[in-house]
Amino acid sequence: MRPIDLAREHGLSAQAVRNYDAAGILPPSERSATGYRYYTPLHAQALRTFLALRRGHGHQRAAEIMRAINRGDTDSVYRLIDAAHVALLAERDTRTEVAATLGALSAAAPTQVGGRPLTVGELARRIGVHPATLRTWETEGILRPQRDRATGYREYGPDCVRDAEIARQLRRGGYLLRQVAQFLESLREAGGTDALSAFLSSWQDRLATRSRDLLAGAAQLDAYLTLFGHP
Template sequence: MRTTDVARESGYSAQQVRDLERLGVIPAARRSGNGYRSYTPLHVRALRAYRALATATGPVEARRLLAELRTATVTEAASAVDEVHARLARERAEVLRAQRALEGIRAEEAGGDDDFMTITQLAQALGVRSSTLRFWEEEGLVRPERVTTLRARRYGLAAIRAARVVVALRAGGYGIPAVREVMAALDGADGLEDARRILRERLDRIAARSVALLRAGTDLAAVVDATRGTPEPPA
């Protein structure tokens, strides 16, 4: 296959095919006597797998994974792909956990309880360091009350609930700016619905990545089989 043939079949431009070959996404093409590249249907499969993997994991991780699969045993290859599925499942679970915490914030506020916790107690309850809570305070994510005479922090129910949401979001892969967006939404007139929307959008993105990973499956199997001399199925 010529470079233009591979480009047409894979959905990339001819220059992108050459660039991805240079980056090691696909094996080096054989060169004919006149220097032209000669590809096989396996290169097309590798490129299609890369496109889907780049959606699922990001381009850097996709390049690393494809290079690994070309030299891995079947067991190692299956384990590597399973880990991507597991990572997406963990991200999804953390966002769902954040959603539950978000709903709990309003439900508990209706109770009007006056309980509070010290910074040490809250850190232990959340499984984070006290320094982490102080950092979140600096970033405006969690606002403790202060006992003025002692300069000691204490956290009422609203701050405790906010801290739970922050923990869930951070564990789910949210950076500080994204967490700040969610927490700011909680303070607005439509805060709860805005925060729900942000989390729903996150779940939608994870779902799209999961589907992309499924789409890569057959092409990834062809790449793995090729390393073991298994006959290549039609592209």
């Protein structure tokens, strides 16, 4: 087969196939007497595998997996695959924890100490972070505490406590500060409940899609490993 023959199946250009070949994503190809590359069903399956893996793993990780196979390093292949599933499981657990936390916070407003707002130290102890972390979150727009008019000290009311609980769970799940800030901003703008429901539903949909993409990639990978072992 020629590069264009592999490309047509996926709506790619022949140059894209050549680029994948040069990047080591396809196994080594041979050339005709006139210098043109030609490919076999093994190369066709390699391209199918890479494109399927890319949906679940991303371009860079999918390329790493293919290069590891093509150099015969199956141990690295399995490690990369396992790491992706471990990361997805961790994110799934984080989503469950966030949903539980938000559900509890929606059911009842956070209890304040003595009926008053919390201080920075009290809130830090409550959620298990360092006070400096709360100040960083404030700088990033995650928290918006009020200030005591007499002392100038920060005061964290129910909304701030809720936001801090959400931030803690999202940060544990690997979310960047700017991502946490963006979510909390949308939550404030939407008024709370609707944004929470939409966020959790969208998150669950992304997890389900990623799981299915990983499964589809694994099916193509298994086919490629079989061909690669018995060309």
